[in-house]
Amino acid sequence: MARTREFDTDAAVAAAMEAFRRTGFEGTSMRDLAEATGLGSGSIYAAFGSKEGLYLAALDLYRQQYAMPLTDLLRSTHGDAREVVRGVFVAAVDEIARDGRRRACLIVAAAMERARDDDRVAARLRSTTQALELALFDVIAEGQTRGQVPADRDASDLAGFLVTNLQGLRVMAAISPDRATLMRSAEVALTCLA
Template identity: 75%
Template sequence: MARQREFDTDAAVTAAMELFQRKGYEGTSMRDLADATGLGSGSLYAAFGSKDGLYLAALDLYRQRYAAPLTDLLRAGQDARAVIREVFVGVVDDIVQDGRRQACLIVGAATERAHRDGRVAERLRATTQSLEAALFDTIAEAQLRNQIPADRSPAELATFLVTTLQGLRVMGAVSPCRATLMLSVDVAMRCLT
């Protein structure tokens, strides 16, 4: 009979996610993960199979906690430009408030792991595609309501906006200056008028 886990898996994945975000995959050892989660490495291996398994679980949790709410917000808004701006300003605010200057886990995974691990790359594609799809839907609906000019491609605008969002995260990790980041937001928003 298999032993039941005697720890909170979500809490362990949350602690690992925060550690991976702060130190990156390569900079995080199993000892670091054991210390952060308060679990022995044997328990971590039993639950997640490997450091890679825990990293994939952390990416899934990050998507659930940070990317999914953005797509939900985009799909709930009536005024497309206002809700898109709200998403961008929210990202800028998160960047500026992050005193530890942690990069987005998605951006970190893209630069550190996606080229080496197809499972990581697939998770990043799925996250990006869900955000692009939400932006596409928001823009296409707004075009039907004459809120955004109909002569623009919703797919191209969605791709550009996702690229800009991720670019903000990268630049924010380098220099989290709100005024500078908001200049990019303003330029992106002008593409919708």
Template identity: 60%
Template sequence: MARVREFDTEAAVEAAMTAFRGRGFEGTSIQDLVDATGVGRGSLYAAFGSKEGLYLAAVDRYREKYALPLIDIFQSGAPVRELVREVLVDLVDDIVNDGNRLACLIVSAATERVPHDRVIAERLRSTVDTLEDALTEVISHAQASGEISSDRPASDLARFFVMTAQGLRVMGAINPDRRSLMTTVEVATACFD
């Protein structure tokens, strides 16, 4: 008879996601994950197969919680320049108010895991492509209506936005100075005139 899982899988993934954001994949031991989730080692292995399996679940949860909701914001119908500024300012606020300096799991996975983990590389590429495609569509409509200039291809502007957001995360981890980060937001926003 199979044992019934005796813990909340979603809560465990959420706790593991925070642990991985704080220490990275390599810096997070199985014992760290046991401590963070409150779930025994054997139960974690039974549920996720391996540390890598739990990490993949954490990356997927991060995508669902932080990346994909941006698509709804992009499609809200607000002017593109306002959308870009709102998302970047919210990001700066998150960075400045995060006393733990938790890393963006997408950025840390890209630097730590992508070189030797094809599954993570594909997951991250899919996330970035999804964001860029959604924003490209919104920018294209804004260009067609004359809301913003058509001097640059919509896809280039969308890619620039995603890179700017990820760059803010990296630089914010180094120096979470609001004034400095907001300078970047203002320059980036001006690109959508």
């Protein structure tokens, strides 16, 4: 008879997510994960199959907690398209500045460390990026119909450019999480909508 799992899987994934954010996939050992989650390695393997399985669960949780709220913010906020997009950039910069250098963006870290070698990671990152691009596209296209964004620019290209810059801010924050510096870069990126 199989044993019943006797731990909170969600809490274990959340703890592992923070461990991976601090030290990356390669820098986080099974011992580190056991310490972070309070579980033995056998329980981790039984629940997630492998370190990679736990990493994928942590990446999914990160996407749900950090990436999807940006997409939801874009979809739920109405008004001037430029101000809506600017609000997303400000929210991202504020979150980066609050965190400082303590924890990496798991999306950026996964892209740099795992996407090339793990198709499951790459697929999750593509899905996340596409959702954000589509939400930006919708805001920009609507802004173009309202005369808020120049109509002579391709909304899809603008959305892709803004996602690239948003992720670039996260990369630069690993070097210097200074809010003022990041906001200056964000403001330059946002001029594409003027």
